[in-house]
Structure formats: C-alpha cells, structure tokens
Amino acid sequence: MTLLRDGRNQSYIKRSQNSLLWMGLLTFCLKIGSRRQIGFELNTRLAKENLRRLSGDQQAEVAHPDTLEYYLQLLAPEEIQRLRRWMILRLIRMKALDDQRLEGTFLIVIDGTGQLTFDKPHCPNCLTRKSGDKVIYYHSVLEAKLVTSSGLAFSIGTEFIENSLPNATKQDCELKAFVRLARQLKKEFPQLRMCFLFDGLYANGTVFDICRLNRWNYIITFKQGSLPAVWREYQTAKYLQGQNHCLLEDPGQPRQSFAWATGLKHQDDQRRTHHLNAFECLEEVDGKCTTFAWLTNFPLDHRNTVTRLANRGGRCRWKIENEGFNIQKNGGYALEHAYSTHPQAWKHWYLLLQIAHLLMQLLERGNLLGNVQKVYGSFKAMGRRLGESLRLQLIDLIAIDPAVCLAIQIRFNSS
DSSP, X not given: OTTSOOOSOTTTOOSOHHHHHXXXXXXXXXXXXXXXXXXXXXXXXXXXXXXXXXXXXXXXXXXOXXXXXXXXXXXXXXXXXXXXXXXHHHXXXXXXXXXXXXXXXEEEEEEEEXXXXXXXXXXXXXXXXXXXXXXXXXXXXXXXXXEOTTSOEEEEEEEEEXXXXXXXXXXXXXXHHHHHHHHHHHHHSTTOOEEEXXXXXXXXXXXXXXXXXXXXXXXXXXXXXXXXXHHHHHHHHHHHTTTOEEEEOOTTSOEEEEEEEEEEEEEOTTOOEEEEEEEEEEEEETTEEEEEEEEESSOOOSHHHXXXXXXXXXXXXXXXXXIIIIHHHHSSSOTTSOSOOSTTHHHHHHHHHHHHHHHHHHHHHBSSSOOHHHHHSSHHHHHHHHHHHHHHSOOOGGGGOHHHHHTXXXXXXXX
C-alpha cells in the first residue's frame, strides 16, 4: 500500500496511510456497514496490535474515522485504482485464473449500478430523474468485472457516471461512460486478451468499433429490438446456413439446442459497416423452453466453439449481478450506504469496497477453508468470524512476512 502517493502534508501527519487504508478495507471485510463503527470493532488490545502488524504503523490507538475520511478526501483520484490494478495483475501473472479463460481470453462484464441516492442535490455533478412530482438526485457507477464460470467477480475498472457540468442539458450515461472506461482499461491492461460481455444496450456501432480497434472480443445479448435489421437477417441466415446446428444432451443437464449464423452486416449511423456473427441457445428445463441469443466477433466454425461461447461466455454475464452487485448490496458490504458525501472521498470508499470484495473472494473461495457456507453458514457470517479473530487472536508474524507472502500460490476450491 506504500505504492500510493499520500496527499496529506507529511509534516503534520501522525497516522500512516497503510494504517488508514487497512481501517477502510476492514470496514468492508468485517461487514461493519458504517465508517463510524470500525473504531469500536478494533478497540481491543489484540485488535490494535493486529492492525499495527498489518500496517506497520506503531501508533498505540486506532485512528478516528474522521482521520480516514480526511485522508481519502486528499487522495488523488487514480491512486486506489492503481492498487487494484496491481492486485489483478498479480493474480494474472501467477496464472491463478488461467483455467477460467474462454478461447484464451478473460471474461470482462460491463454493467452499471446505482450507488448513492439523495432527496436534494448532493453535488454539482449529480444525475437526476423524476419520481412522480419529486426529483431524485443520484450517482451511478459503470463497472468492469473479471468474472469466471466458477463464480468469481473481480472489479478491474470503474467509471463514475456523473454530469461534468451543472444543469447539463444531456446527462451522462452508461454508453458515454463506457467510452471513457475503455480508454482506462486499454491503458492499464494494454496486452491483456479480453472478451467483453454486454447486455443489449451495447449493441451499437461505437462499441463494435472500440472493440475492433483494441482487438477485443465481445459477446452481446441479442434481442429483436436492439438491431431490428440484423435480427431479421439472422432469422433468415440461420435457415440458409442449416448445417450450423447442434444438440447438447448431457446427463443431469438441461437439453440445449444451438444454432448460429456468420457474415451478418450492420451499418451504423456513421455509415461504418460492421461484420457480426450471431448464435442462440434453446434450453429446455422441465418442459419449459427458453431462448438466449448473442452477437459476437468470435469466429463460429464448429459445435464446440458455440457451446463454449454460450455456456462459459454469454451465460456468465449475470455473474456481475449475482456474484457482484447483489453480494455488495445485500451481503454485508452496504454498497448503497453513503460512507461519505464528499465529492472525492465517496469514490475512494467505493473503490475500497471493490478491493475488499476481491480479498474476501480469495479467502472465501480459496482452497484453505473448504466450503465456507458449510463451515460458517454464510459468507456474511464469515466476515463476523473474521472480526472475532482479529479481536481475540494475534496474527502470526510469519503470515505477514513479505518474503513468505510472495511465495504463496493462490488455489481455488473446486468443491
């Protein structure tokens, strides 16, 4: 954490940034739910000593939560994002996620979520919407999460959706934020092979062009209303290309029928021509049939490719909702709680939450603890147990020795 540039005047500070950052992370790791409570949770002799061991700060007392808030107010916007990038690159370089690649690419889901809501203007950059006669002021976030078919969802990129000018005639939105987020991801992970999973909102020429220029793959939910002309062309092409069909029947699994078509064309509003492929999966469960369809720039040339792209690719888009936002909102992290109303600090609180969620996933799904839900009852309960451990038992010094930690190989529980 000493990689971060501290924005405070170094002549006056008493608390190291390591100590303050650990306080922020533990607020989420221990599922405390408010910044005020962290001081009470760590107010035991052993908890204080554990915080000193983790941070290297030898201060006798835990910092006041307002000290942490002040530190985050002065921290440069990109600093915590650099810490997250370092952690993701560490996982990639140690090949901990390699077996979860799809056609050699990492799956990156792009989706937005609401975070803060107010009855009156929170800052000049608030978004607005009407609810009856009432105006709601809010902030949203566009997230890029690296997901796996096993259920992991790691935040690797964040773009805050907010109006750049007060009283803007056109508000910021997900599509505008994605253009900014794409630049950020290309800068931070220039060589990383990525496949983006989008919902139907992103089926447009701008997104196609960004992915083409950056040599990224994509799988986009395909609906009739998104690109009507392409949808009609696909309906015709899948019958003309009648050989592009297969059936998947595995014992204990839903019956799946696949069809696909290649060489579809779309001309956008800027007269750019995009070449697309499309595929669909008709899934039958207990006599009920559901159809899923996607657009992609992956080549669709044989049965195995299509079944993998559907089951290990397109179907994983929901993991940002289930294993990502839903856990962060309802699993003890309190994503929608206003940890700060300062226009800069609340963003840092959000990013600390994302890093804490990453750390907890490594702990919850690592192979050291086994099945967490069987051992502790729930992931939320495990956070409380972790708090009890910090208050009642000292961390072994060898467990935080940098030389020992660098040799650790992270392996995930497959049960």
